[in-house]
Amino acid sequence: MKSIHLKEISFSIIANIAKGIGHPHRLELLELVSQGSKSVEALAKEARMSFANTSQHLQRLKQLKLVTTKRQFTTVYYSIADASIPLLIKMLHQTAFNLSADFKHTLLAYQKEAKVKTITMDELASKDYLMIDVRPTEEYQFGHRAEAINIPHTKLSSSMNKLDKQKLIVAYCRGELCSYADKVVEVLTKVGYNAVRLKDIIMTKSA
Amino acid sequence: MKSIHLKEISFSIIANIAKGIGHPHRLELLELVSQGSKSVEALAKEARMSFANTSQHLQRLKQLKLVTTKRQFTTVYYSIADASIPLLIKMLHQTAFNLSADFKHTLLAYQKEAKVKTITMDELASKDYLMIDVRPTEEYQFGHRAEAINIPHTKLSSSMNKLDKQKLIVAYCRGELCSYADKVVEVLTKVGYNAVRLKDIIMTKSA
DNA sequence: TAAATATTCAAGTATTCAATTGAATACTAT
DNA sequence: ATAGTATTCAATTGAATACTTGAATATTTA
Numbered sequence: 212m213k214s215i216h217l218k219e220i221s222f223s224i225i226a227n228i229a230k231g232i233g234h235p236h237r238l239e240l241l242e243l244v245s246q247g248s249k250s251v252e253a254l255a256k257e258a259r260m261s262f263a264n265t266s267q268h269l270q271r272l273k274q275l276k277l278v279t280t281k282r283q284f285t286t287v288y289y290s291i292a293d294a295s296i297p298l299l300i301k302m303l304h305q306t307a308f309n310l311s312a313d314f315k316h317t318l319l320a321y322q323k324e325a326k327v328k329t330i331t332m333d334e335l336a337s338k339d340y341l342m343i344d345v346r347p348t349e350e351y352q353f354g355h356r357a358e359a360i361n362i363p364h365t366k367l368s369s370s371m372n373k374l375d376k377q378k379l380i381v382a383y384c385r386g387e388l389c390s391y392a393d394k395v396v397e398v399l400t401k402v403g404y405n406a407v408r409l410k411d412i413i414m415t416k417s418a
Numbered sequence: 419m420k421s422i423h424l425k426e427i428s429f430s431i432i433a434n435i436a437k438g439i440g441h442p443h444r445l446e447l448l449e450l451v452s453q454g455s456k457s458v459e460a461l462a463k464e465a466r467m468s469f470a471n472t473s474q475h476l477q478r479l480k481q482l483k484l485v486t487t488k489r490q491f492t493t494v495y496y497s498i499a500d501a502s503i504p505l506l507i508k509m510l511h512q513t514a515f516n517l518s519a520d521f522k523h524t525l526l527a528y529q530k531e532a533k534v535k536t537i538t539m540d541e542l543a544s545k546d547y548l549m550i551d552v553r554p555t556e557e558y559q560f561g562h563r564a565e566a567i568n569i570p571h572t573k574l575s576s577s578m579n580k581l582d583k584q585k586l587i588v589a590y591c592r593g594e595l596c597s598y599a600d601k602v603v604e605v606l607t608k609v610g611y612n613a614v615r616l617k618d619i620i621m622t623k624s625a
Numbered sequence: 626t627a628a629a630t631a632t633t634c635a636a637g638t639a640t641t642c643a644a645t646t647g648a649a650t651a652c653t654a655t
Numbered sequence: 656a657t658a659g660t661a662t663t664c665a666a667t668t669g670a671a672t673a674c675t676t677g678a679a680t681a682t683t684t685a
Contacts, residue, residue, distance in 0.1 A: 218597070231440075263662095268643090282652085471674060475673090
């Protein structure tokens with residue numbers, strides 16, 4: 212095989228993967244399934260896309276082998292196909308942030324407007340804190356930071372009494388575009404907790 | 419600003435970056451300018467694309483701020499716009515390799531057929547070797563591994579007498595799809611050198 | 626001002642992509 | 656066999672993309 216042939220085949224395949232994530236809907240769907248197996252219905256609802264459209268995009272992701280499926284009776288569960296995909300997407304976020312003044316500005320403006328303090332893992336190093344994962348419990352079970360407890364944002368009201376007001380509460384969710392943590396921090400701050408949002412999220416599979 | 423709005427804007431911007439690299443020609447052009455500033459003519463020639471097409475794709479990359487330009491008289495030099503881009507592309511290669519049996523098989527089959535031994539940095543740890551960068555000198559000057567000397571593949575014949583036959587010669591070029599290192603290793607092996615190709619390439623800017 | 630060199634732009638054509646609508650399929654329970 | 660639930664497929668329409676051809680532009684030199 213000539214090397215020019217290898218190059219052409221390879222670039223074609225690699226570019227096709229990039230093209231596959233080159234649509235906002237598919238990117239969002241991939242980020243959602245990175246957090247755990249989900250049904251088409253759940254994905255459509257979470258991403259606020261029409262059912263047929265969601266299914267179409269999922270077929271495209273499946274064709275590219277970015278996702279895998281598992282049917283349980285009538286329900287098909289979609290999962291991330293490879294551990295490198297979330298890393299790829301994270302890198303994509305980083306590059307977009309570096310390149311796009313619009314994106315950077317929009318993100319920073321939103322954070323300022325939301326009046327939610329953020330903190331990095333480095334900044335946390337010398338502090339005493341409680342870390343809470345505000346995603347749905349299935350996503351927590353799929354993988355979470357070892358030190359985090361799960362308080363789904365939908366159950367904040369009934370769970371917040373468990374929290375120590377003397378401690379710094381650090382909330383995280385799916386990624387920088389997920390607003391659950393913002394909402395939780397806002398509510399907790401209002402009732403007197405010292406709450407912040409974790410800035411950089413590095414998800415690990417639970418042991 | 420509503421969080422749903424932020425999400426939509428953000429995914430749109432991020433996905434657009436992915437779409438920008440979602441074409442084999444643009445991906446190749448980006449990999450080439452990652453190795454140093456290049457003119458349109460040089461890029462068209464290296465990538466074997468028509469001039470007009472090359473320019474069109476470069477305009478697209480420029481529009482997405484993936485590349486920057488600098489005009490010197492009549493010649494426009496294209497450069498990589500951000501250090502995260504080569505890392506993103508490398509991650510993309512990795513994901514494609516993991517997902518695509520075709521890609522993996524094609525790459526491994528080519529390497530087997532080329533009869534070129536490869537070696538990793540880890541495997542080199544305990545060995546005595548000479549590392550050679552076989553890219554054009556401008557690319558070497560732009561950035562290279564600190565321990566490498568530059569022997570452009572086009573100047574192998576006149577330079578190989580400088581090499582010690584007692585030492586292991588480790589060649590590298592632009593990335594896994596660049597065949598210059600394969601050719602150099604083939605030639606050196608034929609005339610009695612102990613030559614291999616470096617498997618994983620991690621480029622650093624020269625200090 | 627004109628020529629040379631390098632590059633970009635514009636338009637046409639063909640192809641691919643995305644969303645919607647509606648039909649078809651897969652599976653279980655009755 | 657039929658109904659219910661969930662999902663996928665197919666076709667259409669309109670938008671977006673890619674390549675080619677040829678014109679236009681940018682810059683320097685003479």
